[in-house]
Every structure is written in C-alpha cells, then in structure tokens.
Amino acid sequence: MPIALHNDCFLRACLRQPTPHTPVWLMRQAGRYLPEYRATREKAGNSFMGLATNVQYATEVTLQPLERFPLDAAILFSDILTVPDAMGLGLSFGVGEGPRLAHPLRDEAAVAALQVPDLDRLRYVFDAVRSIRAALAGRVPLIGFAGSPWTLACYMVEGGSSADYRLVKSMLYGRPDLMHRILDINAQAVTTYLNAQVEAGAQALMVFDSWGGVLADGAFQRFSLEYTRRVVAGLRREHDGQRVPVIVFTKGGGLWLKEIAGCGADVVGLDWTVDLGHARAAVGDRVALQGNLDPMALFAPPEVVAREAVAVLERFGPPQRAGGGVDGHIFNLGHGINQHSPPDHVAALVEAVHRHSRLQRMPA
Amino acid sequence: MPIALHNDCFLRACLRQPTPHTPVWLMRQAGRYLPEYRATREKAGNSFMGLATNVQYATEVTLQPLERFPLDAAILFSDILTVPDAMGLGLSFGVGEGPRLAHPLRDEAAVAALQVPDLDRLRYVFDAVRSIRAALAGRVPLIGFAGSPWTLACYMVEGGSSADYRLVKSMLYGRPDLMHRILDINAQAVTTYLNAQVEAGAQALMVFDSWGGVLADGAFQRFSLEYTRRVVAGLRREHDGQRVPVIVFTKGGGLWLKEIAGCGADVVGLDWTVDLGHARAAVGDRVALQGNLDPMALFAPPEVVAREAVAVLERFGPPQRAGGGVDGHIFNLGHGINQHSPPDHVAALVEAVHRHSRLQRMPA
Numbered sequence: 001m002p003i004a005l006h007n008d009c010f011l012r013a014c015l016r017q018p019t020p021h022t023p024v025w026l027m028r029q030a031g032r033y034l035p036e037y038r039a040t041r042e043k044a045g046n047s048f049m050g051l052a053t054n055v056q057y058a059t060e061v062t063l064q065p066l067e068r069f070p071l072d073a074a075i076l077f078s079d080i081l082t083v084p085d086a087m088g089l090g091l092s093f094g095v096g097e098g099p100r101l102a103h104p105l106r107d108e109a110a111v112a113a114l115q116v117p118d119l120d121r122l123r124y125v126f127d128a129v130r131s132i133r134a135a136l137a138g139r140v141p142l143i144g145f146a147g148s149p150w151t152l153a154c155y156m157v158e159g160g161s162s163a164d165y166r167l168v169k170s171m172l173y174g175r176p177d178l179m180h181r182i183l184d185i186n187a188q189a190v191t192t193y194l195n196a197q198v199e200a201g202a203q204a205l206m207v208f209d210s211w212g213g214v215l216a217d218g219a220f221q222r223f224s225l226e227y228t229r230r231v232v233a234g235l236r237r238e239h240d241g242q243r244v245p246v247i248v249f250t251k252g253g254g255l256w257l258k259e260i261a262g263c264g265a266d267v268v269g270l271d272w273t274v275d276l277g278h279a280r281a282a283v284g285d286r287v288a289l290q291g292n293l294d295p296m297a298l299f300a301p302p303e304v305v306a307r308e309a310v311a312v313l314e315r316f317g318p319p320q321r322a323g324g325g326v327d328g329h330i331f332n333l334g335h336g337i338n339q340h341s342p343p344d345h346v347a348a349l350v351e352a353v354h355r356h357s358r359l360q361r362m363p364a
Numbered sequence: 365m366p367i368a369l370h371n372d373c374f375l376r377a378c379l380r381q382p383t384p385h386t387p388v389w390l391m392r393q394a395g396r397y398l399p400e401y402r403a404t405r406e407k408a409g410n411s412f413m414g415l416a417t418n419v420q421y422a423t424e425v426t427l428q429p430l431e432r433f434p435l436d437a438a439i440l441f442s443d444i445l446t447v448p449d450a451m452g453l454g455l456s457f458g459v460g461e462g463p464r465l466a467h468p469l470r471d472e473a474a475v476a477a478l479q480v481p482d483l484d485r486l487r488y489v490f491d492a493v494r495s496i497r498a499a500l501a502g503r504v505p506l507i508g509f510a511g512s513p514w515t516l517a518c519y520m521v522e523g524g525s526s527a528d529y530r531l532v533k534s535m536l537y538g539r540p541d542l543m544h545r546i547l548d549i550n551a552q553a554v555t556t557y558l559n560a561q562v563e564a565g566a567q568a569l570m571v572f573d574s575w576g577g578v579l580a581d582g583a584f585q586r587f588s589l590e591y592t593r594r595v596v597a598g599l600r601r602e603h604d605g606q607r608v609p610v611i612v613f614t615k616g617g618g619l620w621l622k623e624i625a626g627c628g629a630d631v632v633g634l635d636w637t638v639d640l641g642h643a644r645a646a647v648g649d650r651v652a653l654q655g656n657l658d659p660m661a662l663f664a665p666p667e668v669v670a671r672e673a674v675a676v677l678e679r680f681g682p683p684q685r686a687g688g689g690v691d692g693h694i695f696n697l698g699h700g701i702n703q704h705s706p707p708d709h710v711a712a713l714v715e716a717v718h719r720h721s722r723l724q725r726m727p728a
Contacts, residue, residue: 164702169660173668216636216658218675254619255637272580273619294580296530300537308537311582338528
C-alpha cells in the first residue's frame, strides 16, 4: 500500500488538473550550486559516479534541495549516461570536465556488437529510486529519467560532449543504417530502464532529448522524435493504481513543438527561447507544458529573479486572457541550473512562483 | 564607372528577381578546409589577423574558393571582432583556440569608457574591400559583413567564446542599463563600419547575429533584434546606382522568423533547424531566404551531399507547389563550413545546386 502524497501538485499539473499553485522544480536541482551537495560529493571521493552508484549518497543529495526550498517534486540523482555505461562503453567524469566514454562507437563492428544492456548492471539506480521514495515519505513525487535515444547516441559516437556533432552527424548522413541500429537499441534500452524505475517507485518519468535541437529539420523527426515516440509508447503509464506522467524535453525543439506534442507524452518541456503563450496556443489542451525561465536569470538580484518568474507565469496563463487558465503548467528552468547560481536566488524564485501563481488563482 | 557584373544571380536573388539558377555561396568559404588557404596562412605567420590585416593576403584567400568552385558570390575575408578590436578591447587568436579579447567589459567603468571607434583603425578592412573588388573584376559580387550588436556584446563581455553566456546574461538581467549602453554603441559602430564597406565597394551586406539564438524570448527582441533593426535602418542601400541588399542571419532564430523578417533586411538567413517551406509560407514575399543545409551533411559521400542539396532546393520551391516559384532563394549552409570538410564534397554541392535549380526552372 503506497504512502499517500502530501503534495501532489506536480502530478496533477502534468495531467492538466487544477492545483492550488503552479508546481516548481528545477532541472539539476540536486547539484553543485549547493554547498551541502559539494560536501557529500567530497565524502564520495569527489566523484560523480561515486555519488550516483552509492544508494545512501544518491538519496542524500536528491533530498538536499527539498530541505532548502519548498520544491514540488524530487528528481532521481543520476546521469543519462548510466545506460551507455551499462552497455560497456566505459563512463568516466574527469575532474572539472564533462563525461567521457572510453569506447565510443566509431565503426561498423562496434555498432554491430552493441546490445541492450542487462538491467542488472543498473541495479544501483533502481536501489536508489527505492531508497529515495522511502526517504521522501510522500512529501513530493519522485521523477525518474533517461536520455533520449538520439541524445545518448550523440555521446556514444562522439565519446563525450561536442561543439559540432561532427562524428555522430557524419554517421547519420553517411551511414544512416548504422545510426538507426544504435537508435533502435537505445530505444529498447531506455524503455526497459524507465519501466524498471517505475517498478522501483518513480512516480513520473522524463526523457531528456538534450541534443535533439542540433538536428536539421527532417533529421530531427526521423532520428530523434521517432525513437522518443517508441520509448514513450513502451512505457508503463500506471503503477500502484496511479497514473505515471511522462515529460519529453527537447532542448532547442521549439520549432517542432506541435510534432513533439504528438509523441505520446503528457508534458512537453520547453527551453527559454519559446514564448509560453504561443506554445500553449499551439498545443491546446493536448499536453501540459514545463518550463521555461532562462537559467542565467538566476544571476540577477533576487527581486529581478522574482519579476522574471512572474513574467513566465503570466506568459503561460494570464487570468485575463480568454481561455487562459493557469493549470497544466509546471514551472522550471529552460535547462539545468548553473553550478554558480546563488542558492538564495533560487529561494526567491520558488517563493515567487508559489506566491504569484496563488494570486493568479484568486477570483478577480 | 563600375565594371558590369558577369554574374549577378546572387544580387538578383536577394531582391527576389528571377535568375537562371539558384545562387550559392558558403559562410566561411575562404577558410581552413582549403589547403591553399592554409598555405597562405602559413605565409602570414600562421595568424588569422596576419591574414586579415594584410590587403594582399586577404584578397588572395577571398578569391581562393572562387578558383575551385563556381560560387555566385565572394565574401570579404575578415572577422566580426575587428570592431571590438578597434574599440581597444585587444583581439587575439591563440593557435588552435577561438578568439580572445584582452580587455573584456566587466564593470560599469569599462562600459562607461566604451566609445564608437575611429574608422581609421579599420582602414585595413576597407583597403581589402577595394583590393578584392578590383581582383574580382566583376566575376561575382562581393559581400561585406559585421557582427550584430548583441553578438559583439557577447564576446565583449565574455572575453571570448562561451558555453553558457553567464557573464553577458548576468549583465543583461542584472544591469540592463549597462547592456543597452554597449548595444547602442555597437549599433552605431556597426552601422558606420558597414557603410564604409559599401563606400569601399561591398555590393551586399550581411549582419551575423550568431548568438541571438541563445537569448530568451522577449530578451531576443529587446537586446538583439531591436539593435539589428537600428543598424539596418542606418545602412546605405544604394551605391554606384546599384541596390545594396542586406542579409540578417540569426543562428537559432527560427522561432522569431516573422519578427526578423520585419527588421528591414532584404534577406533572412536560416539555419538547418528551419523547414524552408514553412519559412517561406511565414514570410511570404517580404524577404528572400538564405540557407540552410546542415554543414555536417558535407561529411557524407558526394552523392548524398548532392541529394541533400536537392532536398533543400525542393523544400524552398518545388515547381509543382502552388505559388512555389524558385526565385528569392540563396543557397548556403546553415552555419560556417567546418574546417574538416572535404573540398571535393563542396564541389559536388555547388554542382548539384546549379544543376538541380536549373532543372527546377525548366517548363514542365
């Protein structure tokens, strides 16, 4: 028998149901901008994977932002590259560097050898989900996540971050057969991985298509969105009698919003380049929307942060606009929070979202 | 009395006049992917500024791609950061690195001291324009260019390239007054600089808003587009009895296409994320469109490069589409050509654009 949620605003907003305020959480909310996170990481040998693979540490850092700020959701502390790591590609994080994969997919033989990983190699993730759910004790829902098949493929071919995606796009344009094989395997792996997170206790799921926006129109639909759609179609959408909402976030995907909204997800995440009002008009009541403050707005003084938060809320649903209710919006940044963000500015942001969105719901 | 142009396809397309084929040129067409460029750069002490400030070298490298490929336009060999350099910010290019500005604008005093530069400090650019015009001898038109006020401001505040634009956006959100002062000065400087290029012989102008796309909706309009609009409004649009078309290119600006199309430019440049057919439907006959092949498509085999080029041409103007003529399109990449691009693939691209666009113009 699951523990009842004390705060189900986030889940209700995902399903476009009325809520007393607009729920807010932040991508990468458990992270380096928090001194307590840096302290735990220190204990874990200053290693990202040391944190992510240790159930106790992963639980600790997942809950840290909730102790500081009245956020409406928690998100599993992990990384999208756990899946390629489980495939044997050898993940590491150099100090002060981005992720590296020791065995990138650079030729036909490597692609042919790729297989859906044994979920047993990802047991530490599911253990963390169970532990975090227990520690949350119903405070807020827990979001599980994975990278999109395309975004994982970018790392798997490039071997790390890239400025121009030359290697992965060379394969896409020159050997689309190899690219489709990688994406097919990734889609199967991500689907199984996310379903196991639900089984372990994740109450919502998010697919991060962080690099979908680097693709050309046409290529995005065939090489990114199609495989995200397959993932979403294969997900368990109910667990313990509760609907498990799915969020799809394509950074730089604003031009394809209508198509993304048709991929089967309950929520579409938006970056800061998108006008939330236009986005809402474009998707109607098909999906809820998540976003979309520029993470760099957090470097302004707290009163400006609050003003920018209000502007986002008003853009989504000014009470005075015809048909412009305020439900079906999850407030978030348009990308992960920057490691240099001042925590007290985050406090100002969360406070402003809650305060103003309650005002928006008061009868005129 | 100016020499008559042998090939005016590019200028005619900018003004949406009929042409026998779709003109094509490539952003950064005079560059490191060409062995002859690397040889000239070697002669200039392997220094970018050594090339750009030497009239003979700048002329030589500007013409190099035209010797190889039947391109329909030349573009001045220079860099957008000549303007901040002339403002005293101290430009340098480290070997294998991006540009650096030695004196970035990081405080109120630095912003207060900023001034529109003396054009005399940019005389080497105007000398190069004159020299290139003479060397071209009417083969194809010469495009002059500058960075947009916002894009220059990014470099001027960050001091170089940036992954997250944290410093410049901190100023934008936190001290918009300082940001507006920088942008105002940049707009004046860019306007004067471009007009002097026209005076020296540039037959078209392009404004590169390379980083407009990193801005939030709303901020883009106020901090980038508004200042580009001011620049365009201040440009000489006729010289020697010829119309001087203006191209505005905002990388990542697809969501704001209609607004950009209203900024006064003759042509809007598009990156590869935009559907050219949708773009054309959105802007109607207000502007011509330039673009938009993914530069990474050049890494596919030549026959795939040709097929991708045909797809772009068909997207713009399939003859069978109602109202879908083929004029008003300038073929280009959606961003600068990558330094590792194989020159023979570029040859295949240019050939395919010319061949297929001639076919498109034949009566059914």
